[in-house]
Structure formats: structure tokens, C-alpha cells
Amino acid sequence: DTEVTQTPKHLVMGMTNKKSLKCEQHMGHRAMYWYKQKAKKPPELMFVYSYEKLSINESVPSRFSPECPNSSLLNLHLHALQPEDSALYLCASSQARLARYNEQFFGPGTRLTVL
Amino acid sequence: GQQLNQSPQSMFIQEGEDVSMNCTSSSIFNTWLWYKQDPGEGPVLLIALYKAGELTSNGRLTAQFGITRKDSFLNISASIPSDVGIYFCAGHTSGSRLTFGEGTQLTVNP
Numbered sequence: 001d002t003e004v005t006q007t008p009k010h011l012v013m014g015m016t017n018k019k020s021l022k023c024e025q026h027m028g029h030r031a032m033y034w035y036k037q038k039a040k041k042p043p044e045l046m047f048v049y050s051y052e053k054l055s056i057n058e059s060v061p062s063r064f065s066p067e068c069p070n071s072s073l074l075n076l077h078l079h080a081l082q083p084e085d086s087a088l089y090l091c092a093s094s095q096a097r098l099a100r101y102n103e104q105f106f107g108p109g110t111r112l113t114v115l
Numbered sequence: 116g117q118q119l120n121q122s123p124q125s126m127f128i129q130e131g132e133d134v135s136m137n138c139t140s141s142s143i144f145n146t147w148l149w150y151k152q153d154p155g156e157g158p159v160l161l162i163a164l165y166k167a168g169e170l171t172s173n174g175r176l177t178a179q180f181g182i183t184r185k186d187s188f189l190n191i192s193a194s195i196p197s198d199v200g201i202y203f204c205a206g207h208t209s210g211s212r213l214t215f216g217e218g219t220q221l222t223v224n225p
Contacts, residue, residue, distance in 0.1 A: 004157075031211060042203055042215035043158065056211055090157050102146040102207040106157035 003027075004107035006091050012113045015081060021110045023074040023091030030096035032074040033104060034066060037088045043106075049074060050096050081114045088112075117142045121204055121216025128194055129224050136202060136219040137188040144206035147180050147187040148213065152201045161202075162189070194223050 004025045013019050023032065031050045035043035048056035049068040063085075065077040074091055088111055092104040121138045128134060138147070146165055150158035162173050164180035164187060171178055177190045187206075191198055204216040 006157075033211070040201070040218065040220070042218055045212060048211045050211065088155075092157075102213070103148065103160060103163050104213060105160060106150075109155070109157045111155065 004091055004093055004105055006089075006107035006110050008110060009108070010111045010113075012115065013078065013081065014115050015083070017081075018077070018079045020078065021076040021089055021091075021112075023076075023107055024072055025091075025093040025105070025107075026072060027093060027105070028071075028095075029093035029105075030071055031094045032068060033092040033094075034064075034074065034076050035090040035092065035106075037090055037109070039088075043090055047076075078112075081112075083114050086112055086114045117206070117208070117214045119204060119206055119214055119216040121219060123219060124217065125220040125222070127222045127224065130194060130196060132194050134191040134194055134198070134221060135188060136204075136221075137186060138204035138206070138216045139186040140206060140214075141185065142206075142208070143184040144208055144214075145184070146207040147178070148205040148207070149176075149178050149187070149189045150203045150205065152203065152218075154200075158203060191221075194221075196223050196225055199223050 007022045034046040037043045046060045047066045052068045067075040088109045090109045091107040094104045119138045149161045152158040162178040169180040175192045201218045203218045205213040
């Protein structure tokens with residue numbers, strides 16, 4: 001199984017809502033990532049988990065809260081978002097060591113619209 | 116910070132033509148990755164390069180890791196309509212961060 005899955009595919013939420021994005025991988029990868037991507041732009045790194053511990057937070061606003069319940073799952077909890085947070089949110093995973101940990105495999109993304 | 120200059124920004128070609136795009140940087144990278152992204156989908160890893168001078172093929176795709184470690188190119192031979200999409204290069208030095216190029220939008224006319 002070489003797939004990263006993400007749910008939901010699409011999400012529309014108001015600025016006062018609380019929602020969560022989910023990501024799952026079964027490749028035995030121990031590093032997982034959240035990216036934000038605006039249209040026709042490259043992905044921007046938000047968070048990195050390595051061995052279920054948060055290792056990188058790219059100064060992301062606290063209205064985004066990541067969680068890694070186990071080595072296969074990654075969540076992104078959303079609360080009080082702004083319209084400018086509307087974007088494609090991508091999850092990725094990779095091995096956590098050795099040369100091939102640079103190969104990040106992306107999920108299909110969640111298209112988030114904040115009204 | 117590190118930056119990758121990816122060119123061209125966009126390409127419009129006829130089906131059957133060959134395509135070439137490249138990424139350059141003022142910084143040295145240890146790894147070069149090439150991804151393709153279809154509209155509304157996540158990037159798909161096409162080729163990973165780990166050694167300076169390395170030339171790697173994946174079907175009609177060929178990529179090279181520049182000898183100076185500061186550049187990489189991707190060639191697509193005999194393009195077909197499903198090659199349409201945005202192609203991103205990404206470089207890695209250390210840690211968990213990838214540096215992405217701005218992308219090349221490829222359009223293939225049948």
C-alpha cells in the first residue's frame with residue numbers, strides 16, 4: 001500500500017466552526033507533514049511530525065492545531081479560521097531516516113473553503 | 116533562505132513534442148525531487164535524484180542531478196495529453212524541509 005489518504009475531500013466552514021482534517025498512511029513511514037497550498041503555488045510547509053512528536057511548526061497561527069494519535073494517523077484541527085485560510089491542505093509522509101526520507105509522498109488533499 | 120528558480124513558468128506544446136524544464140539554485144542540494152500535480156490533486160513523486168551527475172529515467176521522463184549540485188532538469192519525451200499539469204522541482208539539504216520551485220504549468224494540445 002503506497003497511498004496517503006485524506007478526508008474529507010472538500011470542506012466548507014464558517015469562521016466560528018470547529019472542524020478536523022484527517023490523514024492516514026500505511027507505508028510504515030514515521031515522518032508526517034501538513035502543507036498548505038494556494039492556487040498555482042508550491043506547497044508551503046506547516047508542521048512536521050517525526051516519530052509521533054512535533055518537530056517543526058513553521059510559525060503557524062494557533063487556529064491550526066495538529067495532532068498525531070499514532071504512527072499512521074495525522075489530524076489537523078481547525079478553529080476560528082479566516083477566509084484567507086481557504087486553500088488546498090496536503091498531508092505527506094516519508095521515512096524518518098536514511099537517504100530516502102527525503103522522498104515525501106502526498107495525499108490528494110482537502111479543499112478547504114472558509115466563508 | 117534557500118530559493119529554487121524553476122523555468123519556464125509555463126509551456127504550450129503540441130502532442131508528440133519533447134519538453135524540457137529546469138531548476139537552478141545558488142545553494143547546494145543533496146537531493147532533487149520532481150513532482151507532477153494535476154488540478155485538485157496532491158503532487159505525485161515522479162523521480163528522486165541523490166547523486167551529483169545522476170541521470171534517471173521513469174518511462175518517458177528523464178531527470179538529471181547537476182554536477183555542481185545546484186541544478187536539475189526534467190525532460191519529457193513524446194508528450195501526450197495526460198502530461199498536462201504543474202511540475203514542481205524540490206531540493207533537500209538537511210532536516211525535514213523541502214524547498215520547492217514555483218512550478219512549470221504544462222499544456223499539451225492534441
